[in-house]
Every structure is written in C-alpha cells, then in structure tokens.
Amino acid sequence: MRGLRSVLNQFRYMKSNHLIVGGIFALGMGIFGVLGILNQVEAQAAIVRDCDNNAIMYCGAENAGEFKQKFEANAPGDLPAIYGHYWIPKDLQVVQGQSFKDGTVRVNGKVVATNAKSIGRQPIPGSRPISIAGKTYYETPNSAAFVTDGLPTMVALDAQGNFKYAVISGCGNPIYATPTPPTPPKPTPAYTCDLLSAQQTGTFSRRFKIDARASGGAEIVGYRIDFGDGTAPKDSTSSTIDYTYAKAGNYTVKSIVKVKVDGKVVEVPGDKCQAQVVIEQPAADYACTALDVVKRSGKTYDFTIRKTEKNAAYKGATVDFGDGTSETITGTTVSHTYTEVRDYTIVATLKFDVNGEVKDTKCQAKITATPCPTNPALPKDSPDCAECPYDSSLPKNSPDCKAPVTPAALPQTGPGELLMGGFGLASIITASSYYLASRRDLLATLLGK
Structure with a gap:
C-alpha cells in the first residue's frame, strides 16, 4: 500500500498543473493497479519526480550519481548552501529508505530517525521559515508536508547505523530528523576457564582457586573440582575450595566452571584449569x-x-x-x-x-617387692606384716600370738621370813601406841580449858 501512496505523495509538489496531475493519476491507477503495485518493496519503489517550485533540487535525483551531477551543475546556485546547512555533501554515501508522514525515517523497515521535517522553497500550512545564506526557505513537519504515507528517500548512516542525513529522492528536499540509536546487537556469550592454582595450607591440605570469565549474557553459577584422589568431585558456588588429602602422592586436579547461557547451564572445562599437586610424606x-x-x-x-x-x-x-x-x-x-x-x-x-x-x-x-618375713603372701610394708610381740617368728595376727601364762607363787616358811614377819608386827603395834597417846593428850588439853 505504501508503494501506491508514494506515487500519490509526489503530487503534493505538483501544484502548477492540476489537469496533468489528474491525468497522470488516472493513468497510474489503471496501470499500477493491474500490475500489482501493492506488492512492491518500499525501499525500491520507483520515484515520481517533483518538478514544481517547492523542490530544492528540480525534479529530484534517483541516486547518488545523479545527485552529484545536479549538485555540481548548480554550483553557482543555492544548492551548496542549502545542503551544506544540513551537512549533506555532494558525494552521497547513502542507502535507499523512506520518510513517512508519521515523522519516521526507515531503512529496510527499521526506524533510524524520528520527528522528521522536510525543507522546501514554498510555505505551506504548518511550515516555519528558516534563513540559509540570506535566503528564506521553509521547514515543515512531515505530518503537514506529506499528503500520503511516505516517499522514497536516500538515507545516510554512520558505521554504527546511526542516522546522519536524508534527501527525498523525487524532489531533493533535505530531511532534518532526530536520530534513533540503533538497537544494539545481541551480545555473543563468551566464557572460559582460565586458571586453576593450588596453595599449600598444611602438610596434606591445599586451597584451590579457579579463575574464570563470562560475558555477553553468560553468567558463572558454580564450580566443580575433581581432586584426583578417587574421591567424588566437589561442587561449590565459590571459586575458592579447600581440601585435605588422606595421604601423600601425586595428583592431577581438574576443575569445571558452570555457566548459565540462554537459560541453560553448560559445563566449561579447560586445559588451563588443571593442576598437578604433589603431597610429600613428612618424617614420622x-x-x-x-x-x-x-x-x-x-x-x-x-x-x-x-x-x-x-x-x-x-x-x-x-x-x-x-x-x-x-x-x-x-x-x-x-x-x-x-x-x-x-x-x-x-x-x-x-x-x-x-x-x-x-x-x-x-x-x-x-x-621390686620384699615379702613379709612372717607371711610371704604379704609384702613387707603391709600393715598386716607386724611381728607377734611374744614370738617374732609369728605374725601379729596369728592365732598363736598369745601372751605367756605366769604360774602362782608358793608360801615362804624359812627363818628369814619368820624374822621379817615379827618385825612387821612389832612395827604395827608401836605405831598404834603412838597414835593412842596423841589422842589422849589432845583430849586433856581440851578439858583443861
């Protein structure tokens, strides 16, 4: 539909002869309707030249070669000043695109600029005057300048695909618009496992460090390391992993980086993510x-x-x-x-x-133990090893350890015994006499008083 509208839009600038416009329009409808103009590609639609007084470049230019030829032919005229005002060189580096009534400029269907305005020689409703090299021209939003949807346009883009300038092919009128930054290309995921290092932390212990990178939308989500000693590999979310070996030996350690790419987790090995670990046996x-x-x-x-x-x-x-x-x-x-x-x-x-x-x-x-002399079953220092006080050959707790029995004394009948007996009796009598005498003297004294 836009191909047909492009044809119609050319007549916006053909104001000088309405009969010609009507005739051409009728002829175009008959011919292009039959041939199926509706199926033409927008960027390749044939231009309809605008040869009226509003055209900046009379009858426009179909391509960069024709543009340069007319530019040079008009060197004494105002084209260099007009195009220079919009940074448009005579040697165009352009691609075919279209500018539209909605203010967009498109290349291959992609919007490269918005808020487009076209510059012409004649005022129309909605335009504003601008001065270039002492002359007045008119800048009009596409929404007011275009009768139909769009017009074939030569568009210049920089190396990054950003809009630089544009020229309407049928009339040579410059397009002034706001560049639309191109959609950045989807980054390409990239990821590598760069290095596996081992630091000794003990006789049999090592600290492993995995260095890895991920970019372009890829994300590191984990690590796995095989210690090379026959034990099960260990998974970790940390790039630093500690491990203690059970015995001395030479071990080949391998690591894998887990990377999430486009919603899936892939495992990334690497020749650089291996290490040799030597555990030496210390002297016992x-x-x-x-x-x-x-x-x-x-x-x-x-x-x-x-x-x-x-x-x-x-x-x-x-x-x-x-x-x-x-x-x-x-x-x-x-x-x-x-x-x-x-x-x-x-x-x-x-x-x-x-x-x-x-x-x-x-x-x-x-x-060293010395038996009890009296009881060899006991040590000498045992409390039960004491000797019997009556018989040193017996232990103290022996039932035979008893005090000896002393026999009773017989009566004495010899002369000595008789003499001593008489002496004792006389002594008793004498003592009794003295006592009685002392009692009498005491009594007499008491009575005399």
Missing part, C-alpha cells in the same frame, strides 16, 4: 618415653604410658605385667593386681600408624 617421630608405676595398695599397681608422636597416629598398646598376664588398651593407663609378692618386669608395646603402616615401639618398668 614416635616413641614410648616412659612407663610410670605407682603402687596403689597391697599388690595393686597403676601404670601410665608416656609417649611422643609426630606425623604418626597412636593406636593403643599391649602391657605385659611380667606375671604371665597382659592387657591391650586404647588409652595410656591401666591397673593390675598381682597374686604374688616378688619382683616383676613390665613391658608396654605401643602401636603407631605411620603412613598406613603399623609400627611398634616398647618401654618397660620394674617392680
């Missing part, structure tokens, strides 16, 4: 430094193992008590009660895991 240092013995009571003793371990794991010990018995422990302390009092040598055998291999080391202690 382990020993049993002492076996402490503390007597608890009687024949019971407490044993404590002292040890050192570096780069080795303690796995328990077996304690041989020296009496034909032993005990396996997981800790470092154990107690034992002996059945006999004698000397013993106690041996502790410690086990350590060194790089997955079990290693043994030993230490020992001695017990």
